[in-house]
Amino acid sequence: MGMQQTDEQVDIVDEEHVVGLSGAALFAALTGALAYLSIPYPLSPAPVTLQVLGVFLTATFLGAKWGGVSAVLYVQAGALGAPIFAGGGAGLGTLLGPTGGYLWSYPIAVALMGWLAYGQLGIGSPSETGTTRLVAALAAGTLVIYALGTAQMMVVSDLAIVEAIWVGAVVFFPAEAAKIAAAVAVVRSGAVPDWSAEGIASRR
Template sequence: MSTETREVDLVGDEVVGNVARAALVAALTGAFAYVTFPNPVSPTSVTLQVLGVFLAGLLLGPVWGGVSMVLYLAAGAVGAPVFLGGSAGFGSLVGTTAGYLWSYPLAAFAVGFVAYGGLDTGADLDAGLPRLVGALTLGTVVIYALGVAGLMVVGGLGLEAAVVGGALTFIPAEALKAAVAVGVVRSGDIAAA
């Protein structure tokens, strides 16, 4: 009786690696939700979650960056304490911050698409500073457009109150997060030089 075995790859190594990286960035984004700073002009605290969104797009590209943020939302929806301050559950995805949360996959995709110049995730990120700034600016616009819409629909705020309290007061913090994200992705360029 002879037993012959064959090795079959059900999922390629590249896909496994991309899923692992996407899960890691999703977990990092969840950890960033615990880092909060008071916002002196808003009742809502500043968190580092958006830094995770930026890094997802810049490090993983548009497709896997978006997948990473979908994993993040799924983890929070099923009870992992990965939303603002360790909150969790489906209620966060329909509450006043829902617009921001739902924007994360779209924003990560947009950041990656602009930074990489398309859908090609196999290429190394070779974007200059203007392209990186443009990518992060677009990501910020996506996040705040949906976040403000969510505040208006779910929170019952008027347009002016939603824009001022839900977007404008956070712009300095977003600029700092964008600078950190650029520093992270450019640090590899510096180390290689």
């Protein structure tokens, strides 16, 4: 009996790693693809992109741990030269430039959003998470993204704090609210499969 339980626990752990790693790679690629949809924004040095929508979806479907891994993979791949940052940008120059703080923030923001949404490190089930809780988690992650993004923009571009907050954060809030709504709509539509253990079991 003890041996059977041990084998089952090993199978569950192995499956979690397979699902987590494959999900991390998939959502890192999705975030990179969405980053190509970039529009210059006259009110800020940073463009308007759908990149953050990818970050929201990563946190929502992969949770804190594997979502964080995905965000790290995304930033590392871009740093090594993969053209997956906003508008096809890449390299350390982008990470160290005025908009680099947004990119650095992604792993932290994803981990926070995943934890707030599910109260655990592992992959949670979006369908079992209330809309209010999900929106609150994504909003908290947005604040992290714009806090770090604004801080680096202020330093690199030598902006006063009020100006940096305005051009680095406030002018983007309507767009981010729309992305949060879009992420929640994707979750509620069921268009993306549930990556949690419960969701996978229900599809077998």
